[in-house]
Amino acid sequence: MTRRELDPRKEKILQVVTDDYIESAEPVGSRTIARKHNLGLSPATIRNEMADLEESGYLKQPHTSAGRIPSHRGYRYYVNILMEQKQLTNDELAFIKGEFDPKNKPAGYESILQRTAKIVSEITKYPSLILTPRPQEARFRHIHLVAMDGNHVLGLVVMDTGFVENILLETPVAYTQDELNKISAFLNSKLHGVSLGEFGTGVLNQLQTEAQSWEGLGDTLQLLLATLDRKKQDRIYVDGTINILEQPEFKQVEKFKLLLSILEEEEKLLNLMNQALQKRGLNIYIGEEINDESVEDCSMVTATYEVDGKVLGAVGVLGPTRMDYAHVVTVVDFVAKSLSNFLKEK
Amino acid sequence: MTRRELDPRKEKILQVVTDDYIESAEPVGSRTIARKHNLGLSPATIRNEMADLEESGYLKQPHTSAGRIPSHRGYRYYVNILMEQKQLTNDELAFIKGEFDPKNKPAGYESILQRTAKIVSEITKYPSLILTPRPQEARFRHIHLVAMDGNHVLGLVVMDTGFVENILLETPVAYTQDELNKISAFLNSKLHGVSLGEFGTGVLNQLQTEAQSWEGLGDTLQLLLATLDRKKQDRIYVDGTINILEQPEFKQVEKFKLLLSILEEEEKLLNLMNQALQKRGLNIYIGEEINDESVEDCSMVTATYEVDGKVLGAVGVLGPTRMDYAHVVTVVDFVAKSLSNFLKEK
DNA sequence: GTTAGCACTCTCGGTCAATGAGTGCTAACT
DNA sequence: AGTTAGCACTCATTGACCGAGAGTGCTAAC
Known part of the structure; x- marks a missing residue:
């Protein structure tokens, strides 16, 4: 509904009613309109027009003998066609x-x-x-593993959206930073550009078979992914x-x-x-x-x-x-x- | 006020009033008490006791001819002395x-x-x-700087509370990872065990003078700290x-x-x-x-x-x-x- | 086609009386 | 002397009722 389906006078009245109602939160009646905006019309005429607008579904009455308020249809028409652009102050x-x-x-x-x-x-x-x-659609840009004390590794994941995530991992083996650097390089080569959404168990399995040379890496990877998965929301x-x-x-x-x-x-x-x-x-x-x-x-x-x-x-x-x-x-x-x-x- | 300053009967009545009021949110009257908990007392007696409790400030009336509700003092007594331990279900x-x-x-x-x-x-x-x-009281455990693309360095800070923070820094110079490793080691030696609260401009100045050998490091440090400072809250x-x-x-x-x-x-x-x-x-x-x-x-x-x-x-x-x-x-x-x-x- | 006039409808605020819960006090009871 | 029954009193709440006011729809005149 982006067509002007109302004649100009009806449009004007719909607009006035909507504007007024938005401002005052009170149903607006024919008298008020005639008084505030001088359209050169008497309340009675406005009443007739409003009755028409109500019949065609643009306005409604909360109860008989109250003023009119816009229906959803009326708002829609207002928003699509009548609303005047406002400037920011x-x-x-x-x-x-x-x-x-x-x-x-x-x-x-x-x-x-x-x-x-x-x-x-x-x-x-x-x-x-x-x-x-949306994290799902973010792509890996960079992965970095840092050795912490004992069996702890800090995984650092940077996505192309600029999103940075860090994950503290407990590993079955204690890696040296050198090993971790190699693993990081390996992961980077495999995952760069892959999105978090694509990155299901398929990619994981492939990684795991390719990574068998590093002892215990499979489990660590799994943990990394599980955590990442939780952040995917x-x-x-x-x-x-x-x-x-x-x-x-x-x-x-x-x-x-x-x-x-x-x-x-x-x-x-x-x-x-x-x-x-x-x-x-x-x-x-x-x-x-x-x-x-x-x-x-x-x-x-x-x-x-x-x-x-x-x-x-x-x-x-x-x-x-x-x-x-x-x-x-x-x-x-x-x-x-x-x-x-x-x-x-x- | 952790002394039993009321005689047992007054205590009982204060307790009953409080319990009832907590449950019903309605001021509780003498009749209700006599009916629900059979204390072997008539409403009139209870009224007398309640009048005493009101006079000594444990109860109050929202208005005349309403029941009583506990005053803050009454709640305090209830909480300190009368309240019965509840078990979790x-x-x-x-x-x-x-x-x-x-x-x-x-x-x-x-x-x-x-x-x-x-x-x-x-x-x-x-x-x-x-x-x-409280981040103020957390102490540095580990700092790690990772080279990203171009002039970007990712600073990774681990506190002894287990809190991990990462900070993306724009550096005036492009560092290699090797350099960053050295800087990291330097920072670690200086900052390990220092708390975020202690870590004012004093420590910073000292670091800056000691770190002059690395070109541009001063600015980078400053940036790191400014960001960290914002997280201190x-x-x-x-x-x-x-x-x-x-x-x-x-x-x-x-x-x-x-x-x-x-x-x-x-x-x-x-x-x-x-x-x-x-x-x-x-x-x-x-x-x-x-x-x-x-x-x-x-x-x-x-x-x-x-x-x-x-x-x-x-x-x-x-x-x-x-x-x-x-x-x-x-x-x-x-x-x-x-x-x-x-x-x-x- | 427009408008004045009028009867009608509905909400809202205020008043009034009835209701009921609860009190404090007094006098009788144990 | 402590306890209780009885009674008059207070106050919030409720529902009924009324009048004012805003607004409408309809009709008849312009």
């Missing part, structure tokens, strides 16, 4: 740019994404979600959950509890955010377009971030269907782009 | 033991503590807090925030918002939990004994965990003053001990 712009200043470079993925989550939730005043780069950073309490629709504890239970369950969040990766760039999910039966009357705005044309993860905002789409879209889009740039520098 | 015991099974050994500090937080909040049904081992893992919504005293959104804002602010949590480290073992903070003006009507139960007699961090539960102390104390204590054991195995 100078403050917002400065804030985001400051946080993504290349001077802040070190400090690893984890803290960058956590910071990104904080930025988004602070500006939008909604809870934010950041999906980490995507992660989500959440921030600003508390913001949702500012929204009047969540004043009833029950509604809020439902949403919080989702925000605390990483698995559900992963489901939500993984949808976002399917289509690069910006996405808006309104109401039941979010594929989760336990999310009620919520919408989600997401944008993917990428490096060298490769989609890594996504930045998202979860809020009530009555969220300030124009603002959120602008923020999410800009932050995702800033994050992409920031990561490219590395 | 078999299910709880099995659950905890299963999670701390040494077979689950790998996977690093982070995930262990996160899991611990989950265990505690799931069993107690209150939000849980886990304070990480204690961390807190929180889980089960949502549980607090089950408590009737947080049904009003405002109360809940206050608590949530604390649980989302790491700095405040650190303040709270750092108190716990002062005294090893179990601690109970009731009401204003928690040193934070924004926490209202809450109590905290904490227990330290340790390895080789050295206190590393603490396990805690934050709940309403009306929390089930007996249960929480048992759980927190046992989990802290299990965690200590688990960490010792490493």
